[in-house]
Amino acid sequence: MDHNKSTLNLFNNIDLATELRLGLPGSDDHTEIKKSLSGNKRSSSEMGSSTCTQENESTFSPPTKEQVVGWPPVRSYRKNIIQAKKPEAEMGSGMFVKVSMDGAPYLRKMDLKMYKSYEELMKGLQEMFKCIIGLYSEREGYNGSQHVPTYEDKDGDWMLVGDVPWEMFVNSCKRLRIMKSCEARGLGV
Amino acid sequence: MSKHVTGDCFITYPDQDQVLENVLENVLTFLKSRRDRNAVALVCKSWYRTEAYTRSEIFIGNCYAVAPQRLIQRFTNVRSVTIKGKPRFADFSLVPLDWGAHFTPWVVTMVTAYRALEKIHLKRMSVTDDDLTMVARSFPSFKELVLICCDGFSTGGIATVVSGCRGLRVLELIEDEVSDDNVDWISCFPVDNPTKLECLSFDCVESAINFESLEKLVARSPMLKKLRLNRYVTIGQLYRLITLAPQLTHLGTGSYSPVEQQENDNSRVSDYVSAFAACKSIVCISGFREIAPEYLPAIVPVCANLTSLNLSYANINAEQLKPVIRHCHKLQVFWALDSIGDEGLQAVAATCKDLRELRVFPIDAAENGEGPVSETGLLAISVGCRKLQSVLYFCQQMTNAAVIAMSKNCPDLVVFRLCIIGRFRPDHVTGEPMDEGFGAIVKNCKKLTRLAVSGLLTDRAFSYIGQYGKLVRTLSVAFAGDSDFGLKYVLEGCTNLQKLEIRDSPFGDLGLWSGLHRFYNMRFVWLSSCRVSQEGCLDVARQLPRLVVEVFRRDEDEGGERSDYVDTLYMYRSLNGPRADAPSFVKIL
Numbered sequence: 001m002d003h004n005k006s007t008l009n010l011f012n013n014i015d016l017a018t019e020l021r022l023g024l025p026g027s028d029d030h031t032e033i034k035k036s037l038s039g040n041k042r043s044s045s046e047m048g049s050s051t052c053t054q055e056n057e058s059t060f061s062p063p064t065k066e067q068v069v070g071w072p073p074v075r076s077y078r079k080n081i082i083q084a085k086k087p088e089a090e091m092g093s094g095m096f097v098k099v100s101m102d103g104a105p106y107l108r109k110m111d112l113k114m115y116k117s118y119e120e121l122m123k124g125l126q127e128m129f130k131c132i133i134g135l136y137s138e139r140e141g142y143n144g145s146q147h148v149p150t151y152e153d154k155d156g157d158w159m160l161v162g163d164v165p166w167e168m169f170v171n172s173c174k175r176l177r178i179m180k181s182c183e184a185r186g187l188g189v
Numbered sequence: 190m191s192k193h194v195t196g197d198c199f200i201t202y203p204d205q206d207q208v209l210e211n212v213l214e215n216v217l218t219f220l221k222s223r224r225d226r227n228a229v230a231l232v233c234k235s236w237y238r239t240e241a242y243t244r245s246e247i248f249i250g251n252c253y254a255v256a257p258q259r260l261i262q263r264f265t266n267v268r269s270v271t272i273k274g275k276p277r278f279a280d281f282s283l284v285p286l287d288w289g290a291h292f293t294p295w296v297v298t299m300v301t302a303y304r305a306l307e308k309i310h311l312k313r314m315s316v317t318d319d320d321l322t323m324v325a326r327s328f329p330s331f332k333e334l335v336l337i338c339c340d341g342f343s344t345g346g347i348a349t350v351v352s353g354c355r356g357l358r359v360l361e362l363i364e365d366e367v368s369d370d371n372v373d374w375i376s377c378f379p380v381d382n383p384t385k386l387e388c389l390s391f392d393c394v395e396s397a398i399n400f401e402s403l404e405k406l407v408a409r410s411p412m413l414k415k416l417r418l419n420r421y422v423t424i425g426q427l428y429r430l431i432t433l434a435p436q437l438t439h440l441g442t443g444s445y446s447p448v449e450q451q452e453n454d455n456s457r458v459s460d461y462v463s464a465f466a467a468c469k470s471i472v473c474i475s476g477f478r479e480i481a482p483e484y485l486p487a488i489v490p491v492c493a494n495l496t497s498l499n500l501s502y503a504n505i506n507a508e509q510l511k512p513v514i515r516h517c518h519k520l521q522v523f524w525a526l527d528s529i530g531d532e533g534l535q536a537v538a539a540t541c542k543d544l545r546e547l548r549v550f551p552i553d554a555a556e557n558g559e560g561p562v563s564e565t566g567l568l569a570i571s572v573g574c575r576k577l578q579s580v581l582y583f584c585q586q587m588t589n590a591a592v593i594a595m596s597k598n599c600p601d602l603v604v605f606r607l608c609i610i611g612r613f614r615p616d617h618v619t620g621e622p623m624d625e626g627f628g629a630i631v632k633n634c635k636k637l638t639r640l641a642v643s644g645l646l647t648d649r650a651f652s653y654i655g656q657y658g659k660l661v662r663t664l665s666v667a668f669a670g671d672s673d674f675g676l677k678y679v680l681e682g683c684t685n686l687q688k689l690e691i692r693d694s695p696f697g698d699l700g701l702w703s704g705l706h707r708f709y710n711m712r713f714v715w716l717s718s719c720r721v722s723q724e725g726c727l728d729v730a731r732q733l734p735r736l737v738v739e740v741f742r743r744d745e746d747e748g749g750e751r752s753d754y755v756d757t758l759y760m761y762r763s764l765n766g767p768r769a770d771a772p773s774f775v776k777i778l
Contacts (some may be wrong), residue, residue: 070692071584071667072280072554072610075338077393078501079554087765103371105397106421130368130395 076127095170101129101147101178112170118162125149129178148181210239217243242266243530249273250712252290252314253737257298257763269308269333270299272610278690279313281339283717283757285540285741287772292316293337294770299324300327308333308359315339318346321517325353333359339724344396357378358412359388367395376402382409392441392476397421408433414470417441420478423448426455428464435467438517442476460498461487475524476501482509492516500525501550505613506689517539524548527562527583534566538573546604560585563591571595578647579604585615587644592626594635605630606641612668615645622646628653631661638685641665648727650674655682664689676700680707698725701758705729708736713761722753723778729760730778736776737763739771 049174073081078106095112108128122133131147142148142160153172162178198419211219217240220226245268248746252274261266267566274290276689292314299306306328316339321604324331331354336342339723344367351357353376374492375398378384384406391398394674407413407430418427422443431437454618459482465471471491480503495517500510510525510533517523520541525533527549537544538613547570550561562584568591570577579598587609596602607627613623623644634692646669654661655678662685670676680703689711697720708714708729723740730738742756767777 017694049696055765071612072277072608073281073550073665073667074554076278076282077366091288104369105247130366149250 099176102180151176208565213239216565254763271310273312274314276436292320295322297620310335312337315341321346325349335361337363343368343370344372344374347472347489348372349457352377361390367394373399375495384410384412387412388415392417406649415439418443420444436474438470439473445477446479466490473497477503496670497522511536522546528550530561535569538569544574548581551583558739564588567591571598583608589616589626593629596629602634609644613645624650631657639663651678662687668693670694677703680704687712693718741775
């Protein structure tokens, strides 16, 4: 229990005003949170006081909708299932395309507007079909993976996903198909 | 043995020790609780031996706390094994893939020692198809396989179990990641008629099922009581199955929608109603994975007897819920999506007076200003459902007043988990931190053993938890607290704390060290994205040699030294020392 005594001393000795942080814990790259929480910070003079009341925070502004990993603590399994079923009422603003995967008996529908980048789309596809698509490189396409994502564009041609800028892809993609990589020759894979 | 000579014959009397041991052995067969058995084992060597010999159910809360060899050395007559692996935050992608919790070393060892094994129950373990094959081939009396939140296996693995374990009674796959390798596992059940199958749950299996085989299986399984279908089973197929199995007690309804969006076919609805009416024993319903809400009223005939209703995948509103919930007078467990809104919760509160467990999940995980459920719903529940024991509530905003009211209205609360999705959100009416709300919970709910906090919280909240949360065994903290004092209050005050999981909170080495006297009495401590340093963790490891102190980064591909702070600290007591299977990105100090 000696250790307890010494830690207590340490607590007494530290200068609370300088120890306490004002920002987010470890506001480095890993938490991926933008510093838009200024409305929430309390001034240092209130720290350590017995009452911790604040100004009325009715003008709370939520943090920007950055993705924070694992937050809220809903199992990813649950998140996917629910996201896949956005109510039909939103169809007007969504961009639903059919998605098929070779070997899977049922087609799925996916709202491309829910994603902002190829990375997010890949994640969504991987989670929807429980497959691994692998990394895309400009030169080699999707190397070293069993599945390759392709799409049918406005002209009716089947293209490899990832070659054109994201916005262009979203506007020209009519449907998606995840092919087995052995069948994807001829797309320059 | 003492021998006496009486007349012409010897009479041998067993000596006293032997008698006592026989008596003890018989008495111990009645002792199931593992805490009681652990106490028995401490009495003396003889009791230790007898207890070890008679323990048939093993529970291992952390697969790395003890080695499989040690298990089989001590306990020789095991019929049932339960093992838990990864820490809970693995569910939220905070543990890298390949971190560990492999079932293989366990099964390989048990195969040599437990020929009579009947039941395996795993949670958050990595299980391979080879492991499942070994189970199928090595345990002739095997009856029950339950896998919760596991991964690493495929439909092929399931097929080997199903075909190899002829006496299989229970196969429960709950929230597992099952990869699809196109194996028609449902057709692999032996053709015995009747089967011994009592329980079949595969709602998490994300691949199509051979319905014809399933139907035949159900038809020849008169003992089947629990059937939980996956979302590839349509409502028309469900109808056929429940017609074949009116004896079911637990039903997972699959997709609960027709193959195509048909016109509202009234004749079908009435068929479904009669099918449900014939199921007089159903007490638990779940599923509704892709619900066509117009069919929900078909379950009304069973509502009066329902004790558990899980609508947590059903995107329905209050108006769709009400016609069903108003019949559920006996409901004890209710899970739903927040799409039912405060109004839906009010309807629950009005009818379900016996409610013990409520879980409300968010349909939209984004951090918005407002959401469909709020303090209004929570308050209504607390007023209507006084017997509540367990709450999990996701919302965008909350008030201290509502939480305080719940603490007073529901004194039997054992589990209170409130997740205010917006990080650092204060009481949206008063603007104050949520300290007082959570403080009231720990103070007034004297049976509380599990707590999860959220919203804007200062160290004061933690001082309350430390002061009043004497029975708390599990505490989950995220984005909360001001300083090391917060952690110190908890580690010094919560004398029964077993599992502590904290993320993104400003707790550092000083806070960590204030728990040195407790860590051996805890199952684990998890601290991620906090402010503990490598040296701080090293210090703990040095002072507590029986503690395995793991340090790792969540995403191993971020290169370069990030900072002085450790990304993730996961530490646990262990009889086994540092594990040999730690991947390269895990450092054990």
